Amino acid sequence: MSDYLDVLWATWPAAKETRVGVWTIRAGRGGGKRVSAATATAPATATDLAQAEQAMRALDQEPLFMIRAQDATLDALLQDNGYKIIDPVTVYAAPLSELTTQRPPAIAAFTLWEPLEIMKEIWAGEGIGPSRLAVMARVTGPKASILGRIQNRAAGAAFTAIHENTAMVHAMVVENAYRRQGTAINMMREAAFWAQDQGATELAVVVTDDNADARALYASLNMQPVGHYHYRKKQC
Structure with missing residues (x-):
């Protein structure tokens, strides 16, 4: 862990x-x-x-x-x-070989740096604003933003970066109207192919235990639980 x-x-x-x-x-x-x-x-x-x-x-x-x-x-x-x-x-993780069995459909997902304005708008809709964009900007190793598309429009945004041989995905967001249509799967696979090109060997992601949809998504990609943590804070 x-x-x-x-x-x-x-x-x-x-x-x-x-x-x-x-x-x-x-x-x-x-x-x-x-x-x-x-x-x-x-x-x-x-x-x-x-x-x-x-x-x-x-x-x-x-x-x-x-x-x-x-x-x-x-x-x-x-x-x-x-x-x-x-x-x-x-924490979920899997060897990249589990996610690179097939490429996403053409124009379904892209990696790029820096994020496009439309990606910032998608993140902002989920409360991922300038302070979290600043976190992404602070990363000094290989990194990329991931744009997910469906029905000829931008539908999702995520961020990934690499430490040693592991890429981790953060800030995964798919707009409500485009969920359960494969966008997140395409984005995770795109992240895996990008990480493979950078020399990484595995992909990881963290998810809160109450996010059943995300946990099911990662399990469907053969990602396995590899660790747990929680926070403690005084409640007002």
């Missing part, structure tokens, strides 16, 4: 990471939980927790923690201090 989290942070990076005591503190600048959550680098005590809370509030961020498989003790500490579980997440 740690390898996939390395891919996650390399392909969807925080604006800044700082070591504070036993913590990695991330400045997200509106880029979402992935780039805002603190993680522990060693066992944490109640005193350490207060230090993390102070560091995140200094960034004008509500305290938020990512809990990985190795963080059971921290999970209990946070629960005892009023932090609730939010957004359990599963």
Whole structure:
């Protein structure tokens, strides 16, 4: 799992990471939980927790923690201090060979950088605005945006980037009117072919556990669960 989290942070990076005591503190600048959550680098005590809370509030961020498989003790500490579980997440991955068995139909999907304005409009419709576009811009390795098309019009947008031998897909959006028509499948396959051309060997994606449609999509592409994490945050 740690390898996939390395891919996650390399392909969807925080604006800044700082070591504070036993913590990695991330400045997200509106880029979402992935780039805002603190993680522990060693066992944490109640005193350490207060230090993390102070560091995140200094960034004008509500305290938020990512809990990985190795963080059971921290999970209990946070629960005892009023932090609730939010957004359990599963990481799916597959060798590229599972997704490159057939190319998408002609003009059904394209990779390009930088994103087109129509792609930004599609993302904006799902709340993926300038702060998340800034995350994409921060990626320094191979990266691409993916345009999905159907019925002669733009219907979806996604982002992918590579760390070591793994490409990870982020910000996958298909407009409501064009869902369940194969657009997302075409986009994932296009991402796989692009990643193959860049020398990668596998494709990964993260999805919240309550997104049944996305989980079914990735399973249909023979992508397998390879890890889990969740967040904890105090509920107002």
